[in-house]
Amino acid sequence: MALHSAYTEKNGELRSRIVPHLKTGSIVTITRTDVMYAATEYGVVCLRGKSMMEGARAMIGIAHPDFRQELIKYAKDVKYFVLPKYEEFEAEGVAVAEATGAH
Numbered sequence: 001m002a003l004h005s006a007y008t009e010k011n012g013e014l015r016s017r018i019v020p021h022l023k024t025g026s027i028v029t030i031t032r033t034d035v036m037y038a039a040t041e042y043g044v045v046c047l048r049g050k051s052m053m054e055g056a057r058a059m060i061g062i063a064h065p066d067f068r069q070e071l072i073k074y075a076k077d078v079k080y081f082v083l084p085k086y087e088e089f090e091a092e093g094v095a096v097a098e099a100t101g102a103h
Helices: 052-061 065-077 084-091 096-100
Strands: 006-008 014-016 037-040 043-046
Touching (some): 043 052
8 A cells, every 4th residue: 555644634734644543434446455565755655464552553653743742652552662562550559660579
């Protein structure tokens, strides 16, 4: 899949083509599991076999630089960048430092 990382709306506003989620009602013609490679003017990434976290990192890496921090924040907020075992410990009320043995 090849795409421009961003586009300019009629009002002059720059928008990212790499987005964390689609608007409700959007039509999807190709699923994320069908995309092996993604390319923008900032690079090419292989997505085959990658986890959600790995895929998110790869796509952020080829996003327009003006939107990368926003995409990283979203990925952290939805826990794409957190190991599942830490979520389990926090749900049980055990601090991450205790769960990993860190002090």
